[in-house]
Amino acid sequence: MHKRSILLAVGLIGLSASCKTTGSKKSATPVITPTTTTATVLKPATTATASDGSTSTTTTAADGTITVVKRAIDGTVTTVSTRKDGVVTTSIAKNDGTTTTTTRSTDGTSTVVVTAINGATTTTVTKADGTVSKSSTVVTKNANGTTTTVTTNPNGTTSTVITNADGTHVNTAGTYQANQVAYPVATVQTDGSYSYDTSAYAPYSAPVAYGYTAPAAPLYAPPTYGAPTYTPAPGPVFVDCGAYSDRKLVASVYKIPSQSRSIPNFSTLYKERDVCLNQLDVTNRNFKEGFPGVSNLLEWFGLDIRWSVNIPADGTYKFFLNSDDGSILWIDNNLVVNNDGIHSHQERSGSVSLTAGYHSFHVSYIQGPKYQIALELAWQKPYTNYSEYIPTSLFARPQGY
Ligand SMILES: [Ca+2]
Numbered sequence: 283m284h285k286r287s288i289l290l291a292v293g294l295i296g297l298s299a300s301c302k303t304t305g306s307k308k309s310a311t312p313v314i315t316p317t318t319t320t321a322t323v324l325k326p327a328t329t330a331t332a333s334d335g336s337t338s339t340t341t342t343a344a345d346g347t348i349t350v351v352k353r354a355i356d357g358t359v360t361t362v363s364t365r366k367d368g369v370v371t372t373s374i375a376k377n378d379g380t381t382t383t384t385t386r387s388t389d390g391t392s393t394v395v396v397t398a399i400n401g402a403t404t405t406t407v408t409k410a411d412g413t414v415s416k417s418s419t420v421v422t423k424n425a426n427g428t429t430t431t432v433t434t435n436p437n438g439t440t441s442t443v444i445t446n447a448d449g450t451h452v453n454t455a456g457t458y459q460a461n462q463v464a465y466p467v468a469t470v471q472t473d474g475s476y477s478y479d480t481s482a483y484a485p486y487s488a489p490v491a492y493g494y495t496a497p498a499a500p501l502y503a504p505p506t507y508g509a510p511t512y513t514p515a516p517g518p519v520f521v522d523c524g525a526y527s528d529r530k531l532v533a534s535v536y537k538i539p540s541q542s543r544s545i546p547n548f549s550t551l552y553k554e555r556d557v558c559l560n561q562l563d564v565t566n567r568n569f570k571e572g573f574p575g576v577s578n579l580l581e582w583f584g585l586d587i588r589w590s591v592n593i594p595a596d597g598t599y600k601f602f603l604n605s606d607d608g609s610i611l612w613i614d615n616n617l618v619v620n621n622d623g624i625h626s627h628q629e630r631s632g633s634v635s636l637t638a639g640y641h642s643f644h645v646s647y648i649q650g651p652k653y654q655i656a657l658e659l660a661w662q663k664p665y666t667n668y669s670e671y672i673p674t675s676l677f678a679r680p681q682g683y
Pocket residue numbers: 606607625649650651652653654655
């Protein structure tokens with residue numbers, strides 16, 4: 283990957299004899315490549331619980347990829363994806379924030395990426411003939427608010443990216459063993475545009491022919507860190523909206539016909555009342571406390587929940603919806619995750635491209651027979667490798683409420 287940016291730099295310099303060369307989004311090298319895979323699920327997931335308390339969920343995607351997610355009781359999540367062409371990727375995420383991802387290709391190459399909690403990675407590539415090459419990145423947060431990412435390549439060369447607090451970054455001049463040419467310093471804006479200071483440039487021998495495809499991702503992806511720890515808000519899950527103005531999720535409560543198999547059209551049902559929630563953080567549990575002002579409603583009920591979310595930046599967001607029983611997520615009236623039906627707790631996910639600013643979120647939920655319930659919504663932000671509950675600081679009451 284890094285070689286491409288070297289070649290690009292050479293190519294740009296070759297185009298201009300002036301002191302400044304400017305351009306727009308066509309440079310390369312996200313230091314950390316997102317590894318999420320989004321595929322259409324072909325058949326329903328199956329979940330099994332082992333005697334040690336761990337659960338395994340198996341899904342088959344439309345492209346034939348079989349993914350098994352095993353959650354151990356110590357929080358370790360092991361994900362094994364087997365592609366139809368035989369490539370197997372195993373990712374072990376421990377609850378201490380470290381991740382080890384191993385990819386075995388069909389040609390016998392094995393790639394192991396270990397990500398530490400501070401975002402530092404080491405990558406070891408072992409080929410079928412036993413050749414081993416190692417590379418690593420080290421991420422350092424500096425006292426002045428900048429972040430330094432140093433990548434050590436398999437041939438021992440290094441490159442350094444300094445990211446400023448405002449998101450702009452400097453791809454520093456690097457000296458490369460291959461031809462000992464120092465490349466210019468590039469200042470890269472958050473929109474991907476950049477300018478080179480060619481005064482740092484040393485002469486080179488000949489233009490380099492290269493083929494280059496611009497990546498979909500920005501030039502630089504910020505380092506990723508483990509999800510922050512989460513503390514649920516104190517007090518009951520469902521509260522009176524008027525008494526708790528800090529709880530932004532408005533849920534309309536309905537009784538639904540017993541033996542319902544899926545989320546009904548709530549507009550055809552009598553609304554018991556509105557209640558408010560702080561967060562969709564209802565983990566798998568028995569539900570016996572009911573709702574304020576609605577006595578003894580523990581089963582066969584529905585919630586139609588609406589609120590607004592202030593999306594912090596443009597990008598692709600992945601949403602994870604866990605529920606017992608059924609749930610559906612719409613954003614701006616577009617279906618994003620369908621987890622409908624009468625079932626024990628299960629997670630479904632979906633990705634959507636969102637622009638910065640407020641968007642309307644809508645989750646419909648049903649509880650079948652008592653007492654088990656769950657309703658959790660998490661997201662994975664662009665260029666991160668963890669999921670978390672959406673921060674409540676981004677929530678607002680729904681429009682018109
Ligand atoms: Ca249930």
